[in-house]
Amino acid sequence: MRDLGGGKTMARYLLLRLADAVPTILLVLTLVFIAMRILPGDPAIAALGDMATPEQLELFREKMGLNAPLWLQYINFVWGMLTLDFGRSLMNNQSVLALIAYNLPYTIELTIVAMILGVGFGIPLGVLAATHRNKAADNAVRGFSLLGYAVPDFYLGALLLITFSLNLGWFPINGGGEGFFDRMHHVFLPAVTLALVKAAFIGRLTRTSLLEVFGKDYIRTARAKGAREPRVIYRHGLRNALLPLTTGIGLSTLATLSGSVAIELVFNRPGIGKLLISAISERDYAVIQGGVVIFSLFVVLINLLMDLVYIVVDPRIRVQ
Amino acid sequence: MTVPLLKVDNLAVEFGPKANPIRVVDGVSFEIPPAGAVGIVGESGSGKSITSLSILRLISEPPGRIVQGRIEFNGVNLLDLPRSEMPDIRGRDIAMIFQEPMSSLNPVMTIGDQIGEAIKLHEDMPGEKRRERVIEMLRLVGIPDPAGRLDSYPHQFSGGMRQRVMIAMALVCNPKLLIADEPTTALDVTIQAQVLDLMHKLRRTLNTAVLLISHDLGVIADVCERVVVMYAGRVVEEADIRSIFRNPQHPYTRGLLQSIPKLDDDRDRLYQIPGSVPLAGSVKKGCPFYQRCSLRIDKCAQEMPPMFSFGPDQRAACWVTAGQADAKAKEVAL
Amino acid sequence: MTVATEHSQLPAPSLAPEPKALSRLAYALFSRPSTIFALAVVLIFVTVAVFAPFLAPYDPLAQSILKINRLPSAANWLGTDQFGRDVLSRMIYGSRNSLIFGLVSPVLAAICGTILGVVAGYFGGVVDRIISRVVDLLLAFPELLLAIMIAAVLGGGFWNVIAVITVAFVPGFARVARASTLAVKQEPYIEAAIAVGVRTPVIIFRHVIPNIAAPIVVLMTLWVASAIRLEASLSFLGIGTQPPNPSWGNIIRDGLNNLFGSPWPIIGAGFAITCVVLSFNLLGDVVRDVLDPEISE
Numbered sequence: 001m002r003d004l005g006g007g008k009t010m011a012r013y014l015l016l017r018l019a020d021a022v023p024t025i026l027l028v029l030t031l032v033f034i035a036m037r038i039l040p041g042d043p044a045i046a047a048l049g050d051m052a053t054p055e056q057l058e059l060f061r062e063k064m065g066l067n068a069p070l071w072l073q074y075i076n077f078v079w080g081m082l083t084l085d086f087g088r089s090l091m092n093n094q095s096v097l098a099l100i101a102y103n104l105p106y107t108i109e110l111t112i113v114a115m116i117l118g119v120g121f122g123i124p125l126g127v128l129a130a131t132h133r134n135k136a137a138d139n140a141v142r143g144f145s146l147l148g149y150a151v152p153d154f155y156l157g158a159l160l161l162i163t164f165s166l167n168l169g170w171f172p173i174n175g176g177g178e179g180f181f182d183r184m185h186h187v188f189l190p191a192v193t194l195a196l197v198k199a200a201f202i203g204r205l206t207r208t209s210l211l212e213v214f215g216k217d218y219i220r221t222a223r224a225k226g227a228r229e230p231r232v233i234y235r236h237g238l239r240n241a242l243l244p245l246t247t248g249i250g251l252s253t254l255a256t257l258s259g260s261v262a263i264e265l266v267f268n269r270p271g272i273g274k275l276l277i278s279a280i281s282e283r284d285y286a287v288i289q290g291g292v293v294i295f296s297l298f299v300v301l302i303n304l305l306m307d308l309v310y311i312v313v314d315p316r317i318r319v320q
Numbered sequence: 321m322t323v324p325l326l327k328v329d330n331l332a333v334e335f336g337p338k339a340n341p342i343r344v345v346d347g348v349s350f351e352i353p354p355a356g357a358v359g360i361v362g363e364s365g366s367g368k369s370i371t372s373l374s375i376l377r378l379i380s381e382p383p384g385r386i387v388q389g390r391i392e393f394n395g396v397n398l399l400d401l402p403r404s405e406m407p408d409i410r411g412r413d414i415a416m417i418f419q420e421p422m423s424s425l426n427p428v429m430t431i432g433d434q435i436g437e438a439i440k441l442h443e444d445m446p447g448e449k450r451r452e453r454v455i456e457m458l459r460l461v462g463i464p465d466p467a468g469r470l471d472s473y474p475h476q477f478s479g480g481m482r483q484r485v486m487i488a489m490a491l492v493c494n495p496k497l498l499i500a501d502e503p504t505t506a507l508d509v510t511i512q513a514q515v516l517d518l519m520h521k522l523r524r525t526l527n528t529a530v531l532l533i534s535h536d537l538g539v540i541a542d543v544c545e546r547v548v549v550m551y552a553g554r555v556v557e558e559a560d561i562r563s564i565f566r567n568p569q570h571p572y573t574r575g576l577l578q579s580i581p582k583l584d585d586d587r588d589r590l591y592q593i594p595g596s597v598p599l600a601g602s603v604k605k606g607c608p609f610y611q612r613c614s615l616r617i618d619k620c621a622q623e624m625p626p627m628f629s630f631g632p633d634q635r636a637a638c639w640v641t642a643g644q645a646d647a648k649a650k651e652v653a654l
Numbered sequence: 655m656t657v658a659t660e661h662s663q664l665p666a667p668s669l670a671p672e673p674k675a676l677s678r679l680a681y682a683l684f685s686r687p688s689t690i691f692a693l694a695v696v697l698i699f700v701t702v703a704v705f706a707p708f709l710a711p712y713d714p715l716a717q718s719i720l721k722i723n724r725l726p727s728a729a730n731w732l733g734t735d736q737f738g739r740d741v742l743s744r745m746i747y748g749s750r751n752s753l754i755f756g757l758v759s760p761v762l763a764a765i766c767g768t769i770l771g772v773v774a775g776y777f778g779g780v781v782d783r784i785i786s787r788v789v790d791l792l793l794a795f796p797e798l799l800l801a802i803m804i805a806a807v808l809g810g811g812f813w814n815v816i817a818v819i820t821v822a823f824v825p826g827f828a829r830v831a832r833a834s835t836l837a838v839k840q841e842p843y844i845e846a847a848i849a850v851g852v853r854t855p856v857i858i859f860r861h862v863i864p865n866i867a868a869p870i871v872v873l874m875t876l877w878v879a880s881a882i883r884l885e886a887s888l889s890f891l892g893i894g895t896q897p898p899n900p901s902w903g904n905i906i907r908d909g910l911n912n913l914f915g916s917p918w919p920i921i922g923a924g925f926a927i928t929c930v931v932l933s934f935n936l937l938g939d940v941v942r943d944v945l946d947p948e949i950s951e
Contacts, residue, residue, distance in 0.1 A: 220424070
């Protein structure tokens with residue numbers, strides 16, 4: 001009975017949420033278009049710099065379709081992005097899509113490993129702090145998260161690189177690796193760097209959410225029916241703290257994605273961030289455009305995923 | 321005289337810093353016979369909820385702590401047990417339900433899982449049988465279509481239904497004592513009557529002893545045989561229901577009775593005890609009710625009255641009424 | 655009745671008026687060792703930034719082929735980089751960038767964001783819907799990612815970095831300003847002011863803005879640290895302060911490009927960023943707790 005009714009409303013909610021993503025993507029593309037084509041005045045000069053010759057500028061305009069009227073440019077741009085036609089690199093004429101397809105797995109791999117480590121480390125830290133409120137463990141976790149909020153990830157990455165790769169030689173200095181184990185070997189230090197910063201954030205958030213949940217009446221109910229502390233903490237406490245944590249982990253994934261840009265640079269690994277940063281220094285307009293759009297789509301996608309996870313975690317949204 | 325199921329003796333609970341504690345429960349004693357029903361009545365701040373939470377040792381420490389007394393259950397002092405043994409008592413021997421049915425159930429677990437968990441914690445029962453037991457229990461507390469509601473979440477129930485679920489969860493392991501802390505306060509009057517009716521019925525069928533906490537003497541009279549009246553952390557009167565209503569001996573109990581509206585009431589306004597409950601722990605000397613009492617004499621400000629016995633089933637802590645009853649009343653050793 | 659209500663008899667903290675808030679702030683700042691440490695760090699940081707030309711032992715841009723990649727010594731406390739420049743002097747001058755961006759961007763963002771938020775919240779309608787939609791969308795982006803994407807389009811350099819960090823912060827201010835404006839607009843005194851015909855700009859500047867100032871100020875102090883971090887990150891990525899101009903971010907970048915030289919540029923500059931960001935975070939938390947108890951933990 002519940003499944004029928006619940007399933008139906010849930011499906012409708014899902015459809016609504018998916019439908020809502022379409023205008024969001026269009027809005028994102030419009031903002032990117034405005035930022036890249038309209039705000040700089042002449043995108044050709046913005047892209048090639050003041051020193052470019054008129055011939056170079058003209059060639060650039062021709063290549064990027066900048067001579068068409070603005071509305072046509074807009075339609076071409078949106079259509080191109082939606083059909084994943086990002087054009088070709090101005091530097092080496094490679095397809096931008098191919099460049100992205102090559103680099104994307106490395107960024108995703110880094111983000112996923114970093115999030116697994118960060119969540120896997122951060123949640124136990126938060127539980128430890130919340131269950132030892134105002135004691136030594138709590139203060140240590142507080143110190144750790146204060147530091148984690150302050151230390152720049154690229155600095156932490158550089159320190160780890162110097163210590164463990166350069167001086168101790170435990171990990172490779174650069175590259176992405178080939179084959180699963182080699183790749184994991186390569187991704188480990190960069191992921192740990194991001195994970196330490198994540199763990200500070202997630203640990204703090206877990207502590208706050210858990211303490212709030214611990215004050216609820218149903219926790220007292222659980223104790224009153226004879227549940228022991230581990231069960232009270234995990235089955236009742238943490239399960240309910242997952243609701244605010246979902247949002248936090250979603251935000252954290254986005255932050256990991258943006259942090260990966262600097263980390264890819266520190267560890268000299270392939271990835272979308274590295275691609276984007278090199279494109280900026282080479283003024284490779286087409287690749288910049290592709291990179292910016294890919295990052296934007298990621299943000300929209302992760303927000304969508306966050307909402308879907310929320311449905312799973314919170315029965316009050318799922319049912320009715 | 322039978323051996324009491326629960327015997328609370330000289331219980332005291334303090335809150336706040338150890339150097340400057342606030343005593344919210346002070347010298348509370350009472351007994352519950354097997355399958356008996358006792359009510360504790362008092363205003364908010366009287367320490368009645370803290371007393372009930374103390375029995376299961378559910379007071380959060382810090383800031384609270386039990387500083388003296390004994391809580392004997394079946395002859396065993398629960399305060400002597402190691403902390404790790406309390407979960408075995410909770411839910412199996414002594415169960416508890418709370419005031420807020422809206423927030424006392426875990427919002428992310430189905431009610432079937434929540435009631436089933438209570439069984440799982442204390443009994444080794446296969447899943448299929450457990451499910452049947454849960455359904456049986458839900459039927460017993462009057463949930464329509466219990467099998468179909470097993471997978472529902474608390475937010476899909478009304479307040480009254482949730483309190484029924486709470487009761488089912490509390491009674492599923494056949495506890496010997498059910499502590500109900502203001503179980504009907506948050507409910508509509510009609511629902512209140514239904515829930516009280518249910519508790520009354522279940523008490524008879526399951527032979528469970530009940531400790532009912534309420535600010536409402538009427539509610540307690542519905543279910544209980546005996547009443548403990550608490551004021552500012554202390555027991556001021558203890559008696560069977562009949563004596564409390566016919567012949568209350570403490571001026572505070574009299575005040576409480578006068579403030580209950582009656583059908584044949586022709587008063588324009590309900591009676592109100594003047595003043596308000598003193599801050600917990602603020603009365604250091606004398607009777608805590610002194611400030612609001614219409615019978616007070618000088619002695620009351622100086623010396624805390626002990627419990628005087630007024631007949632076999634009634635005791636009260638008042639210098640004045642004990643003096644009036646004179647020959648009959650005699651001091652009861654604490 | 656729960657344990658909580660039995661304790662609610664304890665006196666509740668009263669919401670103090672403005673002058674009292676300042677003295678409470680001062681008390682909160684000077685009563686804890688952690689914030690005294692933070693104040694000291696900030697004081698040193700500001701002094702160093704302001705008096706950089708007098709404090710720096712060398713010209714931060716002066717290269718010397720004779721003394722490249724030196725380790726720390728009495729002459730060069732933090733050694734030299736691959737161009738033979740004194741690292742300590744570069745760090746001292748680099749603090750100026752951090753200070754300027756750290757202070758200017760949040761203020762600019764607060765101004766722009768407040769204007770957008772108040773306009774959206776006060777006037778409502780289509781304007782509100784457009785602003786809210788764009789703000790909500792931008793808020794979905796982490797500030798660093800937004801900054802990288804804008805910098806990718808605009809390029810580096812002083813004014814661009816100011817613009818980038820400001821734009822990255824505007825959505826946050828706009829949301830807070832809009833929400834506060836909506837709340838204030840419900841107040842009877844605003845309705846009364848409208849009813850007696852007070853002109854809209856007067857209402858906005860005399861009544862609305864002073865009443866939403868507290869959360870805006872809190873957000874501004876919380877974002878000083880973020881702005882310093884953002885500038886460092888952008889400079890590290892090569893899209894912030896452009897070399898040879900020193901900034902803590904690009905000192906680390908130069909250090910990484912010269913991994914087999916001295917690690918001291920990385921260690922020193924990173925330590926400076928961490929300390930300053932940590933201190934501003936600590937101070938920001940105190941300001942939040944005192945001025946805006948509602949949004950504190």
